[in-house]
Amino acid sequence: MYRLFTHNDLDGVACGILFRLAFGEKADVRYNSVSGLNYQVERYLESMNDRMKKEDYLYITDLSVNQENAEIINQFVSEGGNAKLIDHHKTALHFNDYTWGVVKVEDDRGVLTSAASLVYEYLVHENHLQKNGSLDDFVELVRQYDTWDWDIHKNYRAKNLNDLFYMVSIEEFEERIVPRLQSGDCFEFDDFEQKLLEMEEDKIERYIKRKKREIIQISSDALFGGVVHAESYHSELGNELGKEFPHLDYIAILNLGGRKISFRTVHDHVDVSAIAGEFGGGGHAKAAGCTMNGEAYKRYIDQAFQLDPIKQDATRNVYNLKESRDGCLYENRDRDLFLIYKDGKRYFVSMDNKEPSGPFESFAMAERFLKREFGAALARDEIYVGYLESIVHQIKSKRGPTSN
Numbered sequence: 001m002y003r004l005f006t007h008n009d010l011d012g013v014a015c016g017i018l019f020r021l022a023f024g025e026k027a028d029v030r031y032n033s034v035s036g037l038n039y040q041v042e043r044y045l046e047s048m049n050d051r052m053k054k055e056d057y058l059y060i061t062d063l064s065v066n067q068e069n070a071e072i073i074n075q076f077v078s079e080g081g082n083a084k085l086i087d088h089h090k091t092a093l094h095f096n097d098y099t100w101g102v103v104k105v106e107d108d109r110g111v112l113t114s115a116a117s118l119v120y121e122y123l124v125h126e127n128h129l130q131k132n133g134s135l136d137d138f139v140e141l142v143r144q145y146d147t148w149d150w151d152i153h154k155n156y157r158a159k160n161l162n163d164l165f166y167m168v169s170i171e172e173f174e175e176r177i178v179p180r181l182q183s184g185d186c187f188e189f190d191d192f193e194q195k196l197l198e199m200e201e202d203k204i205e206r207y208i209k210r211k212k213r214e215i216i217q218i219s220s221d222a223l224f225g226g227v228v229h230a231e232s233y234h235s236e237l238g239n240e241l242g243k244e245f246p247h248l249d250y251i252a253i254l255n256l257g258g259r260k261i262s263f264r265t266v267h268d269h270v271d272v273s274a275i276a277g278e279f280g281g282g283g284h285a286k287a288a289g290c291t292m293n294g295e296a297y298k299r300y301i302d303q304a305f306q307l308d309p310i311k312q313d314a315t316r317n318v319y320n321l322k323e324s325r326d327g328c329l330y331e332n333r334d335r336d337l338f339l340i341y342k343d344g345k346r347y348f349v350s351m352d353n354k355e356p357s358g359p360f361e362s363f364a365m366a367e368r369f370l371k372r373e374f375g376a377a378l379a380r381d382e383i384y385v386g387y388l389e390s391i392v393h394q395i396k397s398k399r400g401p402t403s404n
């Protein structure tokens with residue numbers, strides 16, 4: 001038997017699919033969450049008898065075991081047992097110290113790896129699996145999704161594959177995918193899946209649109225965050241909201257039911273794992289999370305609840321346009337007006353009767369200041385026209401009653 005314990009996300013399940021293709025009926029694949037793995041492996045190791053010791057091949061992919069399990073596996077291998085841990089996470093690199101550990105974060109060309117890409121390479125190298133175009137294609141899509149390389153290459157097929165993965169059960173996903181990988185030049189979605197994916201995309205788009213109207217701006221420790229409540233599509237939301245509101249340092253996505261907060265940023269100057277760390281969580285620089293404790297509740301729920309959502313830029317303007325040569329007008333929820341204008345090469349922000357703020361090196365910097373400090377958004381054309389009329393009126397009244 002080829003016993004595989006692997007992660008229950010797309011990358012981990014792709015490893016399971018490769019095992020089924022390589023070993024057929026002899027593959028026994030178990031999908032695990034990060035927190036569930038050690039218990040499952042422990043139980044398996046406890047149940048190990050002499051026959052299993054001789055016949056079983058133990059594999060762990062896309063996840064790592066704890067120290068206790070590692071010791072037991074090491075003992076098992078030193079007594080002639082067969083085991084292998086194949087992973088691509090930085091945090092698992094120490095498994096390379098064992099003869100049975102294969103952990104690589106990137107390949108020889110510097111391309112980020114995924115568990116599936118390493119497993120594919122391994123199975124082909126050991127002559128358990130024959131390479132073909134569909135497999136190459138499928139494994140590369142999984143790799144791009146898992147490493148977010150798809151976002152750089154704008155490879156939406158990789159994103160679609162992950163969407164499909166979450167739309168059906170793991171068993172159905174396997175049943176659909178396995179036959180398609182046995183031959184062929186590339187991996188393709190069938191018509192039904194194509195339709196499902198289009199519907200899902202529309203749904204996500206509408207969901208994100210709604211969240212754009214709900215997002216609330218808060219500030220703490222000199223960082224500006226956007227707060228939204230959402231149970232699903234965290235990656236999509238973090239990405240889209242981050243791009244829509246670039247003046248925000250990060251996006252905090254709250255799931256009250258699960259008492260969890262996800263933090264996302266699109267900026268290089270912010271490390272959201274540090275923000276999550278303040279509340280006992282962690283993760284990566286661009287994506288992190290924590291459990292909602294009292295402190296987090298105060299900042300992201302209590303504080304935010306008092307505030308209105310971010311005012312959105314007017315989108316149908318013909319006259320009042322960003323970066324317009326004659327300046328452009330912004331308005332906040334208190335209906336204060338602000339003008340961003342250019343003087344020479346530099347930008348300034350004027351607020352009625354006050355000293356203008358600036359200089360700013362770019363329009364984006366001026367707008368960032370305005371949105372962060374005053375919560376202002378591009379004013380609608382009607383407001384702009386009214387503003388221009390009031391200026392003309394002021395000039396006329398200054399000239400006195402004799403002029404016209």
Ligand SMILES: [Mn+2]
Pocket residue numbers: 011012062088114115146
């Ligand atoms: Mn992975």
